[in-house]
Amino acid sequence: MRRLFQFRGGVLLKEHKRDATAQSVQPATLPKRLVLPLQQHIGEPAEPIVAVGDKVLKGQLIAKPMSFISAPVHASSSGTVVAITEHPVSHPSQLNAVCITIETDGQERWKERQQAVADYHQLPPEKLREMIRDAGIVGMGGAGFPSHVKLNPGQKAVDTLVLNGAECEPYITCDEMLLRERALEIIVGLRIMRYALQAKRCIIGIENNKAAAFHALQEQVRNTGADFIEVVQVPTVYPTGGEKQLIHVLTGKEVPAGGLPLDIGIVCHNVGTAYAVYRAIEFDEPLISRFVTIAGSVARARNLEVLIGTPIIDLIKECGGNPSTLSRVIMGGPMMGIALHDESIPVTKVTNCILVNATISDVPLASKGSFAMPCIRCGNCAVACPVDLLPQQLYWHARAKDFDKVQDYNLFDCIECGCCDYVCPSQIPLVHYFRFAKTEIWAQQQEKILADAARERHEFRELRLERDKREKQERHKAKRAALTANPKTKAGDSKDSAADAKKAAIQAAMKRAQAKREVNNIPPKNIDNLTADQQRKVDEADRRRSDDQAETKVKATPQTTNQANTQSKNSTAQDSSQ
C-alpha cells in the first residue's frame, strides 16, 4: 500500500456523478457541421492548409503547427470545407477565433491510414513523439498543452510517470467512463508514453469515489503483468486532480513554484491523453474525438464519444436539453469551467464536460451579480486554499490594485481552483479578482517592455540629433576656417578673423540686396513710342527715383546688416531647436 500525502486545504464537494455514469458511452450523432478552432491548445495556433471548397477525409490534416509548441488540427469527419473564418469559441474573453468549418457528408470516409505499428519498442522515442505530435494530441485534462512537448524530457531523467485519473470536479465523469470502458487501451497508451519518456515507473491516481474504474484498471494491469504500473486510490478532495496536487498526494513531493514536475523527475499526463496516444500509435488515428460528459438540466445526462468540432447545442439537444431555456452553459466543471456566451461554440480537444443550467443543483450557485459583502477576514479561504495562499490578503491588495503587494503574497502560485470562492461567507468573487490582478500585471509588464523600447528609441534619437548638430557645427567651423584662411594669407596680418568674417558677410548681404533691387528695377515696358512730353516726365521721374535710391542706399546699409545678422541668428536657433 502506497503511503499518501494529503495536501492541506481543498474542499469536499457534492459529486453529482451518478447520473452520467449510469449508461455506457455511445458515439454522438454525426453533426451537420463541424467547427474546428485552429487553436485548441496552449501555444501557437495552427495554420490552415485547406481552402474553402476543398473535400476532406476523416483524419485528414487540415491545419499544421507553425512552431514547436503547437498542434495540428485534423478533420473529424469527411466532408467539404465551407468556411475558414472567425467563430465563437470557448474563451473567457468571449472573443471569436479562426475556425475551419466542415460540412459533413455523412460517409465518414477515412484518410488512408498507415499499417499498425507492430512493436513501438522498435521505434526510437523521437519517432514516437513525432507521431504523437502529428496526431495533434494535447493534454486532455483541460490545459491542452501539446503532449509531444511534455513527453520530451530533454536531458532530465524521468523517475515517475503519473497518470491523472482523479477527475475531482463535480459532474464530470468522462475520464471515469474512459477508465471503465477503455482500461486496456489506456494501459497500452501509458506504456507507450513511459517508453517515450524512458520513465522508471508509472502511478495511476484515481479518486476513491470511482471504484469501478479503479477495479477495471487494476485488473488490466494484473493481466498485462506490468509490475512497474501502480494503480492508486486517492481521497476524494477537490482539487486532487490538479497536476501539482496529485503529484503531492502520490509522491509527497512538491513541484517547485514556477517550475515543472519534470524538475523533480515526474511527468503527469491525463488518462484521456494516454488513450489518444494509444489510438495514434496503434491505429494511426489522429485526435478527432473524445469522451464528453453532458450533465445538468438535461433529460439524459450521459457521456458521449464526441467528434472534435461538434457544436455544443447539438449535444445538448441529443441529451434531451431544452435549447429555449438555456441560461448558463459551462464548459468544464462547476469549479473551473468557463461559462459559454454562445450555444454554437464547438467541443475542442480539451472539452471534458458540458454542464447545462446548473441551477438545478442542490448546491446553491454563487450569484455573483448579487451583492458581495465585505471581507470579514474569517480566513476560511486560507484554510481551503490547496497551495496555502492567504486569499483574504491577496483580495485586499488586488482590490487596492497594489500589484507589488499581491506578488509579495505569491499571487502567481494561485491555481484558480475556486476553493476560496466556494467557502467565502461574504460571497466575494475572489478568483475573479486574482485573474484580474494577474492580467493587469501581465499587461503592465508588456507595457513596460514597450515603454522600455520607446525610451530606448527616444534616447537614440536624442543621441542622433546631438551627433548631427555636432557634425554640422564642425562642418561650419571647417568651412569658416577655409573661408577666413584665404584673406588671412592675402593680408598677411593677424587681425581678428571673426571681424573679417562679419565684414565679408555684410559685403555678401549688400551684394545680395543690390542684386535683388536690380532685379526689381526692370524698367516698365510701356515706354516705347513716347511723346516728347511723356519722355520728359519719365526722365524726370527716373532722375527722382535714382536720387531717392542713392539716399536710401546710404541709410539702408546698417539696417541690412542688422537684418542679415538677425536672420543668421534665427537660423542657428532653428537649427538647435530641431
Place this chain on the structure above:
Amino acid sequence: MSLDTTSSPHIHSGIHITGMMMRVCLALVPAIIAYTWFFGWGLIINIVIAITTALCAEAMMLKIRQRPIAPFLTDGSAVVTGLLLAFCIPPLSPWWITVMGAAFAIIVAKQLYGGLGYNPFNPAMVGYVMLLISFPLEMTQWVPPNIVNQLGVSFVDTLNIIFTGNFPYLLSIDALSMATPLDTVKTELGLNVTVTEIVRGNAIFGDFAGIGWEWVSNWILLGGLWLIYKRIITWHIPLALMGSLFVISFFFFMVDPDIYLSPMFHLFGGATILAAFFIATDPVSASTTPWGRIYYGIGIGVFIYVIRTWGSYPDAVAFAVLLMNMAAPTIDYYTQPRVFGHSGKDASIKDTTIKDTTGEGP
C-alpha cells in the same frame, strides 16, 4: 441568446455571514441560561436592550453613510456585538449604560471605521472599555450569585431596577451588588491577605473559581467547542490564549500560591473563556494566519495575566484584546504560511519568473 457568463467557480458552499453570526449567538444560549439561573433576569434584559440599540445604531449609520441597509442589518454582526457587550455589563446596570455602550460600539468602533470588515478593534470591547472608564462605579456593581433567587427578585422587579432605578422594598443596589471574585481577590491581596484566606473567607468562591461564574464559563466553553466543531472558529486562538494563560499562571502559582491565583481560577474566573472563544476570535479584528492566530492568542493570554496581576483592573480581557487587535496586522504580515512549492519556511522567498501556473485541469 444571452447566456450568463460570470466567471468560475459557479457553485458556493451556501455558508454566509448571517449563518456564521447566528451560530455564534446560538452557541451562547446555554451560557445565557446558566447566567440567568445564577444571577437573575438582568442579563436577558440587557441583551435585549443592547441588541436593539446596536441594530438601531447600525441602521442609522448605514443610512447616513448611504450604504444598503438590508444586507448589513441582517448580517448578524450587530447582534453578536450587542450580545457580547451585554455579557460584560453588570446585570442590574441602569438601561442607559447598556444603550451607551452598544451605541458607542457600533457607531464609533465599527461604522466610523468603515463598517463590517473594516474595524481594527473589537467593537464590543471598545464599548465595554468606554463604559468602564466613564462609569467605573456602575460598571463594578456586580450581583453575587444566587442572591437574586434568594431575595425573590422577579423579572418585573429587574425591569424596574434597570429602567427606573426603583428597587424592591427594603433593597438597594448596595444590598444587591458586590465585587466579582477577581475584584475581591485583588482588593484583599492589597491588604496582605493570602489567597487561601481570601477564598476561605468569602462565600462567593466555588470549587475552582467563583460560584456561578465557573458554571457560566463551563457552558461558554461548551458553546465554544461547538463553534470549533462547526468550523465557525478555529482552535488556534482559544487554545493559544488559554494555554499561555495557564502556563504563566501555573508558573507563578508554583512560585507562591499565597499571592498568585491558581491557573484554574484564571481560566474560569472572570471572562477568560468568553474571551478565548467569542471575543478574541472576532475574525475582523483578529489575526488571520494560522501561526498569527497562535501568537495573537498567546499575546492576549499574557496580557490578561499581566494586567490582572500587576495592573489596576481586576479583569483585563478587554484591554488585552484591544492591545492585540493593534498588533494583528503586523502579526499577519510576519506569519504568512509557506506557500506550496516554495522552499524554506519563509513564504516571502519569491520566484520572480511569472508564468501561468494553472496546471493540468481536473
